[in-house]
Amino acid sequence: MNQLNNPTAQAVDNTLIYIFGFSLLLLLGITLVTIYFVIKYRRSKYPEPTSDAHGSWILETVWTVLPIIIVMTMFWYGWTNYIGLTHVPDNAMEVKATARMWSWQFEYPDGRKTDKLYVPVDKPVKVLLHSADVIHSFFAPAFRIKKDCVPGMETYVWFKATEPGSYDVQCAEYCGVGHAAMLTTIEALPAAEYAAWAKPQQPDKEPRGLTVLNEQGCIGCHSLDGSSGVGPSLYQLAGEEQDVERDGKKIEIKIDADYLKRSIREPNAEIVEGFQPMMPAYDQNTISDADLQAVVDYLLGKSTSAAQETNHEGAELIKENGCLGCHSTDGSESIAPTFKGLGGRQVTVERDGKEITITVDADYLRRSLLKPNADIVKGFSPMMPAADNLSPEEIDAIVNYLLKQ
Amino acid sequence: MSAHEHEHKHEPVPNRTFILVWVALLALTLATVAISRIHLGALHVWAALFIASIKSSLVIFIFMHLKQETRLFKIGLLVMLVILAIFVGLTFTDILYR
Amino acid sequence: MSIEHRDDTGARFGMWLFLYTEVILFSGLFILYAVSLAKFPVQFAEASHKLNIYFGTVNTLVLLTSSLTIALAITAIQRNQIKRTLLLSAITIALAIVFLINKYFEWSAEIGHGIYPGSEHLAEMGPGVTTFFNLYYFTAGLHGLHVLIGGTLIGVVSVLVAKGKVTAERYTLLENSALYWHLVDLVWIFLFPLYYLIL
C-alpha cells in the first residue's frame, strides 16, 4: 500500500480513519467498563447484588440518541467522500478495460491494446469497465478504487496517480479457478516517458487486396483462416494442387494467378470439387483490373509474406489477450496446458465424450482457439473463452508462434 | 393453556354471501379484460393491479374468513404486505436510478 | 406421549403464516417481472399479445369458481352437511383438473410455436420478449405446481371427511386446505392481468 496522497485514496482513507477512530473509542470504552464492573462487583466481594435497578428510560434515550448522532455523522462523511469517487474530472483520459476469465485487456483511445494499464502521472484516468463473460471486479488498493465489471453493462472507476510507479490491480469478484491469478498492474509513467510510449507508430496499412475482398463481401463465403464455408477457403492458396470440374470433366490444376483471375471473372467455368456453382461473376466495373491484380497478389502473397513478421506479433498477442493468464510458457501447468513444446506434442483430448490422441498442428490450434471446448485436453476442464474477437491474421500469427514453441 | 379454553367458533358464512362475492369477482374479471382493450398507456398496469387488489381483498376477507379472525391475523397480514412493499420499493431505488 | 392438545385458532394461524411464505415465494418472480417491465415496456406488450387471452380468461373463471365451491364446502361442513361438503370438494378438484388440462393445451400450443425457455425462436425475438416468456413459464409453472398440490390436499381431506375423521366439530384440516386453495386463486388473480392483459 504505497502512495496514499492521491485523491481517491484520500477520500476513502478519511472515512476509514474517522470510523475506525470512533469505533476504537467505543470499543475501548465498553471493554474497560465491562472489565471494571466484573472486577469490582465480583461475587467473592459482593455475595448479593447491591442494586436491582430494572432500567432507566433516561439512560435508554441517552444511548439511543448518542449512537444515532454518531452513526449519522459516519454515514454522511462516508457518502460525501463516496461522491468524490464517482465525479470524474473533465480532463480525464479514457481507457477501456475488458475483463475476461482470467485476464485484463486495456484499449486506449488510439486503438492500441495492452495487458497492463499504462497511464501518465498527474492526469486523471477514467477506466470504462466491461466484462466478456462473468462478473469480475477492478480493484486497485493503492487508489482505494473497486468496481465490478458486469457483462452487458458499462461501469467505471477513475483515479489519478501522483507518483510514477507500478501499482497492483487485482480481480476482487470471485470468477472461478483463475480468480486469484487475475492480476495486472497500473504503470504510472512520468509525462515525458508516457508521451514516448504513446507515440502513434504508423498503423500497418492493410493490403489493398484484403480491402477489396472485404468490400466485395467475398469473406462471406470464403474464409481466410482455412475454416470451411460456402466457398473454398482462401487460406494459403499459393501453389496448392486443386481438383476442379471443368465442363463436366474432373481435372487437377495448380493454383496460380491466372486460375484465380479466371475464377473471379468467370467463376463457374471451373468448380472446385465438393462445391456448388453459385458464385456471381465480377467484371471490370465491379473489380477493376488493378484491384483484381491486388487481390490475386494478396491471396498468393499471403502465405509467404505474412509468415515472416508474425513471430513476435504472436508473442505480443498472447500477452495482450491474456492467454498467459492461464497458459504458462515455462512448462508449469496450473489452470491450462502449458505452451512450452506445444508444436507436434502428442495430446490426449476428449472430444464429445470419447478420448482420442492427436498431434498438435495448425488446424488443431486454430480449432482450439476458435472452438476451445470442442476438444478438451485430458485433465483440464472446459472453461476457455473462444478467441473470436481476433482477426484471422492474428489467429494465424498466434498459431504460427505457438507451433514454434 | 390460557388463550383458547373457550375456543371461539366461527359462525358459518351464509351461502348467498359467497355467491354474491363470486359474482362480484366475475364482474371484476370482465372489467379488467374490458379495460385492457381501451388504451391507457402506462396507467394500464396500475388499473389492472388496482382491480386485482380489490378482487384479492374480497377473496381474503370473505372466502378466507379473515373478517371473522382475531386482530392477530390481520396484523400479521399487514406486516407481510408492508415487508413485501419494502422489498419491491427498495429494489426500485436501484432499477429506476441506474 | 408428547402432548398434542387441540388449538384450532393456532392451527389456522400457522396456516396463514405458511401462506405468507408462499406469497413471498411468488413475489420473487413478480419483482423480476416488475423490473423487466420497467426495462422493456414495449417488448412486454408485444409478447403478451402472443399469449392466448381466451385460455387465460377461462382459467380465471375456473379458478374463481373453484374458490367459491371450496368456500361453500366450509359452510357446508360447519352446518354438518357432509354429503354437500363432499360434493363441493369434488367439484373443486374437478375444476382444478380442468384448469390443468387447459394449461396443458395452452402450453403445448405455445411450445408448438417454438416458444419455451431456452428455445432459439425465443432468442430471435429479442431480449425483452425472451424475458417475458421465461418469467411467464416459470411463474405459471410454479403456480401450476401449486394447483396440483392444492387439489391433492383437498382430495386427501375429503377422504378424511368421508371417513368421518373431519367433522363439523373438527374441520380445521379442511379449512386449512381451503385456505391453501384460495392462495392458488390469489396468485392467479395477479398473474392473469399481468401476463395476459398488458397491451
Place this chain on the structure above:
Amino acid sequence: MTQSTLTYTGFYSESPRPGILGWLLSTDHKRIGIMYLCCITTMFIVGACLGIAIRLELIAPGPTIMGPQTYNATFTVHGIIMIFMFIIPSVPAAFGNLVLPIQIGARDVSFPKVNLISWYCYVIGAVLALFSIFSGSGAPDTGWTFYVPFSTHTNTNVSLAAFAAFMLGFSSILTGINFVTTIHRLRAKGMTWGRLPMFVWTLYATAWIQVLATPMLGITLVLVILERTFGAGLFDAARGGDPIMFQHLFWIYSHPAVYIMILPGMGVISEVIPVFARKPLFGYWAMAFSSLAIAFAGSLVWAHHMYASGMSDFAILVFSFLTFIVAIPSAIKVFNWVSTLYKGSIELAPPMLYALSFIFNFSIGGLGGLALGAAASDIHLTDTTFVVGHFHYTMFGGLGFAFFAALHYWLPKFTGRMYNHKIAVIAWALLFVGFNVTYMAMQAVGIQGMPRRYYDYLPEFFPLNLVATIGSWVLAIGLIMMFVNLWQGMRKGKIIGKNPWGAATLEWTVPSPPPMDNFGPEDPVVTRGPYEFKGVVADEY
C-alpha cells in the same frame, strides 16, 4: 460421586416407543432438539475442519496443500455448511426447541409433527449438500453466494447444492412458523408478554424473519436451478436478464439471515448475563423492542452488500443510510448488557465468560460492519478479507460464542451432569485468544487490500496470513478441548440438581433432565418475572 449413574433420566427413558425409533419418530420438542444439536455440532466440526484447511492453504503465497479448484470448492462448502447447516439452525432449532416451550410453560410446540418434519428437511438438506461434494462433476465452486452468471456457467455440481440449501431453508421456515404460533398460543397462565424471558423475545423476532425472508432464498435458488437446466437466460444480460437482480434477490434473504443468526445469540447472552450477575436484565422493554427493531430494520438494508456491484448511486445512498439505522438497536443491546453488570454479584462461570467475550467480539464485528456500511470505505473494503474478518467476528465470535455459552449453560440441564469448570475456562481462554489473533490479522490484511476467495496472494500479504493461520491452530486446540470437556461432562460429570446456576426462568424449576411432559400433571402458573432472583438459591453440585 462422579461415577454414579443418573437416578432420574427424564425424557431419555420416558418414551412411547423404545430404542432408536423412539427418537427418529418422536415429536417431543426435547428429543427433536437433541437430534438437532447432534447434527448441528457434527456439521460445525466438518465445516470447521474445512476452515482449518483454508487457513493452511493460505499460510504462504503460492500453492501449499491444494490446487485452486479444490480451494474454491473448500471455501464454498465451508461457507454453505457454516451458514445453512450450522449457525442458522444452531441456536433456534437446537436450543430453541429444547428450551423455548419449557420457558413459556408449554408442554410442546404448537405443531410437533411439523417440528419433526423440519428436522427431516434439515437432514435431507445436509445429506444432499455433502453428497453434492463427491457426486456429479466436482464440488460446487461458486462461493456460498451462488452469484450468476458464474453459477450458471460453471459445470460443477451447483444445482444439487442449491437444492440442498433450498431444503435447509424450508426446514428453517417450518421452525419459524412453529415458534411464532407457539409463542402466541401456548404461553402458560400468568406468562404475560412482560414476563417472557429475553431468549423467547429474540426467538420470536427471529421466527418472523425466518417466515418472511427465507422464501426469497427459496425462489432465488430455484431460479438458479431452472437457469442451469433450461438455460433460459433470466439473468443473462445478452438475453435481457440482469445479473445484478440476482444479487438483490439473494441478499433480500441473506442479509435478514444474518440477523436470524445473531438475534438468538443475543437472547442467550441476555439470559446468561443476569443469572451470573444475579441482577434483573437492565432495560427489559428496550431489549425486547430492540430485538423487534433489528428484525424489522434488518430487512431494509440488503443492498449494502452491493455498493461496488454497479448498482445506482441513489440506491447506495438509501441503503447506506438504512444500514447505519440497524446499528442503533444493536448498540442499545450492548449498553444494556454492560449496565446489567453494574452493582451485580458477578460470578465468572464458563457460560458468563463466553457471554462477556460475545460482547467484545460482536462489538468488534459490528463496528467493523459500520466501516463496511459507509459508502466510501466499503468501496475499498468490499470483497477483501476485511469482510471475511467482519463476518467471522459477528458469526463465529458472536453467534459461535453464544452457541458455546448456551452449551455450557443448558447442557447440564438436559444431561443432568456438570462438566469440569477448570478445563472449560482454559479451553475458553485458548479459544478467545486464538479467535482474536486469527481474525484480527485477517481484517488487517483486508485493509491492506487482499481480496477474499484468493487461493494465492501477493507477497506483501504473507506475514499477516501466517499469523492468522497460526492463530487458527490455537483456536482449534481450544475448540477440541471444549468439545472433549463437554463430552466427558455429559458422560461422567458430577450429577446436578434442578437449578445449578440459581436462575429464575421456568426450565430451572423442573428436574434435570426434564420429564417427557415437562411439568407434572399440573399446568404451571407463572407469578414472577424471568429475572427476579430474590429467594432463588442455586443448589450445590
